[in-house]
Every structure is written in structure tokens, then in C-alpha cells.
């Protein structure tokens with residue numbers, strides 16, 4: 001077993017992150033494939049709205065689980081589909097709760113939900129929680145291929161941001177319920193003693209956010225791999241991300257350096273120069289970040305598509 | 318009027334008076350609490366619909382499922398918030414110092 005696979009195979013959840021185009025999808029797919037070849041049922045999930053797993057495997061993977069090999073399945077989260085499903089659920093719940101007159105009023109509000117700036121990321125986040133909680137999906141490993149850095153950092157910070165928001169909603173609602181009870185008591189009304197439905201809904205939501213937070217912070221179950229190319233910008237962005245994630249108490253498990261210019265016999269001076277710069281950058285990276293380098297992958301002489309070509313990465317990953 | 322009857326009448330008046338006083342104070346106490354409920358409701362609504370008021374919140378998506386539970390209150394809240402001066406005078410009136 002090689003370094004990356006060895007490191008992540010014991011963790012239920014593995015995230016691949018990094019700057020755009022550095023090879024996240026390729027590395028995530030290869031890692032998932034190699035894990036699954038160790039007789040572990042593995043699910044590869046893309047949280048990137050601009051999916052590329054279909055390209056990596058040259059197969060039409062979609063929003064439902066697609067079987068790649070006997071032990072490897074894949075899935076591309078479709079945010080607009082998930083958002084529509086959510087809206088549909090709320091719409092059907094509504095009819096049991098409010099009068100038909102108000103329903104037409106509320107329809108307007110519901111359509112707005114599609115358009116709110118955070119709808120896409122919230123939809124992805126919800127689906128992510130569902131995948132981690134769904135008992136019917138019994139995978140040994142789940143590997144997440146994420147969108148370029150900024151997007152992913154947002155996603156990883158959501159449990160905290162949403163947690164703060166929902167905590168204050170819960171606090172306000174509790175206060176309201178309590179005050180309403182006091183008013184009832186003054187008038188000697190026998191207030192409804194059952195749980196406030198709005199409050200229980202909020203509590204349910206909060207516990208989902210809490211589950212996501214627990215998973216992200218649980219070093220025994222979860223690891224984060226950053227893919228980086230030996231270029232200044234990619235390294236700088238990785239440093240920034242590592243520091244930002246530290247703020248959210250998320251620790252990076254290790255790095256994969258991808259697309260390193262290979263040593264070629266009688267190579268051109270151009271390539272030699274390029275190689276030298278890259279080696280300097282890697283040294284700089286070592287000094288800059290105290291993070292394990294788990295793998296170094298050379299730039300191959302072709303694009304990597306399909307299982308056969310992914311296997312070429314086995315010796316590195 | 319016999320003494321007995323007199324006593325009964327006085328008792329009755331007393332009862333009515335205390336009912337009245339009790340009602341009066343109850344009304345006032347409940348009024349204070351209801352204002353407080355309104356305050357918390359305002360904060361709750363702003364947390365939920367900040368995006369509509371121009372304060373973006375990452376959580377707008379999640380307020381959708383809460384809507385059915387307070388859709389009835391939204392109209393009242395909306396018009397109160399729209400008549401800001403009214404909101405302001407309401408607040409002042411509560412402290413008995415202006416308006």
C-alpha cells in the first residue's frame with residue numbers, strides 16, 4: 001500500500017481540496033479507486049457544481065449513485081435538483097400547517113428561496129450531511145472531490161456560520177415561547193403544553209448542522225488532502241487555506257504535489273530550468289507549511305482519463 | 318335592609334372591585350410581556366429575512382422551511398417595519414417619555 005492510500009483508508013471520510021485545475025478530481029478518483037481495490041466499498045462524491053468526475057472516468061455519472069467497479073460507486077451532487085426537492089418537501093408540508101388563503105401568499109416566498117445567494121451551497125451542504133448520515137449507504141470509505149478552494153472553504157465553514165445563526169434563532173424563539181406561556185398564565189389560560197413546532201424544527205436543523213461539524217472535526221473519521229502544483233501561486237493559496245481551516249479547527253492531513261516536471265534524459269534546457277524552479281518551490285513549500293507531503297506525482301505525457309489511465313498513478317498514490 | 322343583606326352587598330362590591338383591579342393589572346402585565354414578545358419576534362424575523370431587507374444571510378435557504386409556522390405573522394410584522402416612525406413611537410411610548 002502506498003502513502004496516500006495508507007493514510008486515508010482507515011478514515012471513513014476523505015476530502016480533496018486545492019486550487020482550480022491542480023488535479024483534485026484526478027487524485028480523488030485515483031485514491032478512491034485504489035482504496036476500493038483493497039476490498040473496501042467506496043463512494044466517490046463530487047461536491048463541485050461544475051462536475052468533472054464524469055470526465056475523469058469517461059462515464060456519465062450523475063446525481064444518483066453510479067457503479068464504476070464492483071467496489072467503487074460515484075455520485076455528482078446536483079444542487080439545483082436538491083434545492084427543488086427541498087422546496088417540494090416544504091410545499092407539501094405546508095398544506096398540513098396553514099390555511100389555503102395563506103398558501104398562495106407563501107408561494108411567492110418559496111420561489112425566492114431558489115434565488116437566494118446561498119441556495120446552491122446550502123443545497124450541496126445538505127446533501128453532504130445526508131450522505132454522511134444515510135444508514136442505507138453502507139460504504140467503508142467516502143471520498144469527496146470538492147470545488148476549487150474558495151468554494152470548499154465556504155462549505156467547510158458553513159457548520160460554524162449556520163450554527164451561530166440557528167443558535168440565536170433558537171434562543172429568540174425559546175424566549176418567545178416562554179413569554180407567551182407567561183401571558184397565558186396571567187389570564188389563567190391553560191396554554192398548549194405541547195412542544196412549539198417551530199422550535200422543534202429549529203432544534204432538528206441544529207442537530208444536523210452539529211453532525212456535520214462533528215464529522216469535519218473528527219480526526220479519527222475524517223481527513224483532508226490538499227493537492228498542490230509546484231508553482232508559487234498554488235503554494236500561496238494552499239498556505240492561506242491551511243491557515244484559514246486552522247481557524248475552524250480543521251487540520252490538513254497531508255499534501256499531494258502534482259504535475260511535477262519529470263527528469264528527462266538529455267532534456268531541453270527549458271525543461272531543466274522549469275524543473276529547478278519547481279524544486280525550489282517545493283523546498284519553499286516544505287519550509288512554509290508543516291504539513292506532510294504524502295505523494296509527488298510527475299506531469300504525465302497525457303491527460304488522465306478512464307480507469308486504465310488512473311491506474312498509472314498507483315505507484316505514486 | 319337587614320344587616321345580613323348589607324354585608325352580602327358589600328362583599329359583592331368588594332369582589333367586583335378586586336376583579337376589576339385584577340383585570341386591570343393583568344392587562345397591564347400581559348401588555349408588557351406582549352411588547353417583549355414583539356421585540357423578540359422582530360429579532361427573529363430579521364434573522365430570517367435579513368436578505369429581503371438587504372442584509373445577506375447565508376441561512377436564507379433554511380428559513381424557507383420555517384415559513385409555514387409564521388406566515389400569518391409576516392403581514393403584521395411587515396407593515397409595522399414599513400411604518401418605521403410608528404415603530405419608533407411605539408418604543409418611546411413604552412418608556413413614557415415622548416411622543
Ligand SMILES: Nc1ncnc2c1ncn2[C@@H]1O[C@H](COP(=O)(O)OP(=O)(O)OP(=O)(O)O)[C@@H](O)[C@H]1O
Pocket residue numbers: 018019020021022023024025026027048052146147148258259260297298299300301302303304305
Ligand atoms: N499528473 C498529471 N499529468 C498529466 N495530466 C494531469 C495530471 N494531473 C491532472 N492532469 C490533467 O489535468 C486536467 C485537470 O485535472 P483535474 O480535473 O483533476 O483538476 P481539478 O483540480 O479537479 O480541476 P477543477 O478545479 O476544475 O475541478 C485533467 O485533464 C487531468 O487529466
Ligand SMILES: [Mg+2]
Pocket residue numbers: 024025026048052145146
Ligand atoms: Mg475537479
